Amino acid sequence: MRRLLLLALVACTHAEPAPTPAPEAKSADPIASFATVKTVLQSPRCVNCHPAGDQPLQGDDGHAHQQFVQRGPEGRGAIGLACATCHGKANPPASYGLHMPPGVSTEWRLPPPEHRMVFAGVAARALCEQLKDVRQNGGKDSAALLHHVSEDPLVLWGWSPGTGRKPVPVAHADFVKAWKSWTDAGAPCPPQG
Amino acid sequence: MKLNVNGTVHEVDAPEDMPLLWVLRDVLGMTGTKFGCGMAQCGACTVHLDGQATRSCVLPVSSVGSRMVTTIEGLSPDGTHPVQKAWAEVDVVQCGYCQPGQIMSAAALLAHHPNPTDAEIDLALAGNICRCGAYQRIREAVRAAATQRRADR
Numbered sequence: 001m002r003r004l005l006l007l008a009l010v011a012c013t014h015a016e017p018a019p020t021p022a023p024e025a026k027s028a029d030p031i032a033s034f035a036t037v038k039t040v041l042q043s044p045r046c047v048n049c050h051p052a053g054d055q056p057l058q059g060d061d062g063h064a065h066q067q068f069v070q071r072g073p074e075g076r077g078a079i080g081l082a083c084a085t086c087h088g089k090a091n092p093p094a095s096y097g098l099h100m101p102p103g104v105s106t107e108w109r110l111p112p113p114e115h116r117m118v119f120a121g122v123a124a125r126a127l128c129e130q131l132k133d134v135r136q137n138g139g140k141d142s143a144a145l146l147h148h149v150s151e152d153p154l155v156l157w158g159w160s161p162g163t164g165r166k167p168v169p170v171a172h173a174d175f176v177k178a179w180k181s182w183t184d185a186g187a188p189c190p191p192q193g
Numbered sequence: 194m195k196l197n198v199n200g201t202v203h204e205v206d207a208p209e210d211m212p213l214l215w216v217l218r219d220v221l222g223m224t225g226t227k228f229g230c231g232m233a234q235c236g237a238c239t240v241h242l243d244g245q246a247t248r249s250c251v252l253p254v255s256s257v258g259s260r261m262v263t264t265i266e267g268l269s270p271d272g273t274h275p276v277q278k279a280w281a282e283v284d285v286v287q288c289g290y291c292q293p294g295q296i297m298s299a300a301a302l303l304a305h306h307p308n309p310t311d312a313e314i315d316l317a318l319a320g321n322i323c324r325c326g327a328y329q330r331i332r333e334a335v336r337a338a339a340t341q342r343r344a345d346r
Contacts, residue, residue, distance in 0.1 A: 067234075067319045068316065068319040069320070070316055078313070078316040079302065079306045079309070079313060079316075080246065080298060080305060080306065080313070080314075080317025080318070081298075081316060081319060081320050082245065082246075084245060084247070085233075085247055085248060086233040086248050088252055089256055090256065092251050093253060095210060096232075097232075099232055100232055100233070101232075101233045101248075101251055
């Protein structure tokens with residue numbers, strides 16, 4: 001029974017407009033629960049730092065990050081243009097206005113190049129298998145994955161993303177509930193296609 | 194609050210959410226660091242926080258804490274930091290407005306990576322915009338500074 005799941009989600013916490021409870025989260029069907037997980041992981045707050053290439057994305061429309069920002073050798077940006085150059089320890093005050101670089105108490109980052117954890121454009125089954133594969137998920141076991149989605153400040157940021165950004169469209173509690181429902185059932189993956 | 198800038202601890206009376214850049218320029222009178230866009234898009238406001246290039250225009254001063262701020266005024270006591278010397282030798286500057294930010298980014302890059310390739314220089318300085326388009330000379334000066342730093346060691 002593999003309980004090795006992952007999620008190097010970089011961004012997903014508390015709310016602005018009240019997130020809509022996902023109907024799947026109420027179901028005990030683990031495949032339906034995974035659909036809720038997928039909705040979260042592929043929302044802009046998560047996908048923007050889990051891109052298909054090495055350039056992160058920005059905004060609710062997922063445009064390429066300005067300044068040609070790159071993942072870098074450790075996922076913390078290029079040498080000399082680290083994520084921390086602009087992303088501080090908290091979102092800037094609302095009085096600063098729109099389009100300010102958001103921040104988080106730990107550190108802004110992407111998954112490192114050794115395990116990129118691409119969420120952008122990945123089909124459900126492939127996303128599911130990637131999450132469970134310790135060779136791809138940074139060696140996270142089931143407990144580490146649950147901790148990541150439940151408590152990592154960078155993940156939680158997705159629910160309080162600062163002025164002008166939509167939070168993850170599923171309530172965090174519903175996301176974690178769906179995650180547990182899926183993993184407690186053995187983390188089955190949906191069929192191909 | 195206390196603020197360590199260029200090795201001197203200042204007692205600063207400023208609102209907690211005031212950007213560090215405003216404190217540097219308007220409270221402490223250090224006008225070498227420039228205001229460009231006010232949203233971390235152009236790099237003109239770049240300073241070092243514990244040696245890390247940082248955009249001071251979007252950083253609330255209260256978040257600096259005990260970290261050491263270095264501005265262009267404090268990069269060297271007499272303008273002889275290898276990057277500053279290279280900038281003069283290559284005659285990089287046209288209008289000059291973005292140059293403090295460019296120099297601070299270049300200095301931070303070389304402190305972490307003494308021998309960058311041209312591609313690495315371009316990536317590191319991609320967040321520093323030069324309206325005059327002096328990018329070729331900027332890259333040349335960074336290369337020259339890297340060479341000088343290695344020779345000095």
